[in-house]
Amino acid sequence: MLRTPQFHLISLTFAVSAGAGLMAIGLMKLWPVEALSDQGFAPEEASAMAVFFSLANGIGRIAWGSLSDKLGRKLSIIVMAASQGILMFAFIPMAGSEYTLYAASALIGFNFGGNFALFPAITADRFGNSSVGPNYPRVVLAYGFGGSVRALV
DSSP states (O other), rough: OTHHHHHHHHHHHHHHHHHHHHHHHHHHHHHHHHHHHHTTTTTTHHHTTHHHHHHHHHHHEEEEEEHHHHHHHHHHHHHHHHHHHHHHHTTTGGGGHHHHHHHHHHHHHHHHHHHHHHHHHHHHHOOOOGGGGHHHHHHHHHHHHHHHHHHHH
């Protein structure tokens, strides 16, 4: 597995996608509170943004897993990563309104949760169900790499 280009592409995609999601997690506690507080919301109301992110994250794990069974793993990862990229760029402009900020938070959390359904599944598809146990831990190292890169930026 380690010698195949598929492993490296899967790992790179996971690292980038996870890095974006981890960056969003870091922002969910600070940035929305500041943006909504500037609009007159109490800090407690503004920090509810993290709840929307977390709930959508859990739902995203189930939904992306189901979607990938219908669409295929590769297409699901492409759609998830592309929509996550668009949402990351749209996040700041969406902060002008409470409702769009909550929607952006939920959608980013939804996509971030998809990582944990799609990448184990594509690892099993590409390298076999019987060897996903020893193989997926090597793929999930990309999550840590994505988080480390995010911390440096």
